Amino acid sequence: MKDNELKNTWINIDAEINRKTTDELDQYLTAKCRKTMNKFIFLISIDIVTAIGLIAFLISTSFNRQGDLIYQTNNLILGLITLSALVISFFSLKKLQGNRFNLPLKELLEQRIKLLAGWLLGKYSKLYIVLIPVLVAMIMLSIHVYYEYKPFLEVMKDGESFMVWLQVSPLDCSFHSLLSAKSENIN
């Protein structure tokens, strides 16, 4: 096909396309906006309910353990992290107004590469690997210590109780793999 044949064929394609009416376009826009908002509201609602539930638990258990400073510190750290996560999720509402598609293609692709490189190789790229298990372990610790009805230090000193906590905490896996690796080395 020569250049002018290509262009003529393209004009024919253009002529064959079924255009939508303004009402149909309006319906598309309304449906998409509603769908995006609903998705966002659903995710934010889960965030809010979880965060409020966790904060309520941390406050009520702290009140019941007023003499246990370590327990209260553990709960305070968890409470602050939960609160910050909640604030960040509210800020993410701003994402709904983001306009990254209104850029030249090269800039958009460069931004994506930068973002991906940041996630994979950036300064804090591996932070979540440490942070998530530590946070879950702290939450499990808070629940476990509370229902053992003993002060924090006593629970930690009690070998049996400490092992129960390890069994339920996500650190369990890494701890056990470390132990098994060590025992293999010994054998």
Added chain:
Amino acid sequence: MKSLKEEFLEILSNYQGILHKVNLIYFRNKPDREDNFQEIIYQLWKSFPKLQNKNSIGSWIYKVSINTSISRLKKDSRIEYREKLPESIDNFDLIEELSFNETSRRLLQAIYNLNEIDKSIMLLNLEEKSYDEIAEILGISKSNVGVRINRAKEALKQNLSHER
């Protein structure tokens, strides 16, 4: 006086051909095209209030449509993102639901076989956009536009010869 939405819908109605054509070259089946069409409208609506130069509405629509489509291709794991030509180009179920003639189908299938960037370059070239406009939409230099158009045309002609 027209509301912002009315103004937007009027512009969209006049320029919707761009959205359909971008969709046509990037997505082979109707549900994907419908989804992407809706996504492009939404992205256009979001950036509409910040559109400063009302004289370059066409460029803005091309930019948002192409960027949205390429991003969706990368995001959607159901659709294969290709930097290079597939080894076999015989297995096309492209646009069977549209009533195009044989020549149009051949051209669309040949464009579909180009890589994602060449597709947009070929589209803009077929739409007779100037080098300046193509450079602005894609964010590359004018001299690079010429080189890339020639390369895309070569690839397209090769695909068309395979189609015979």
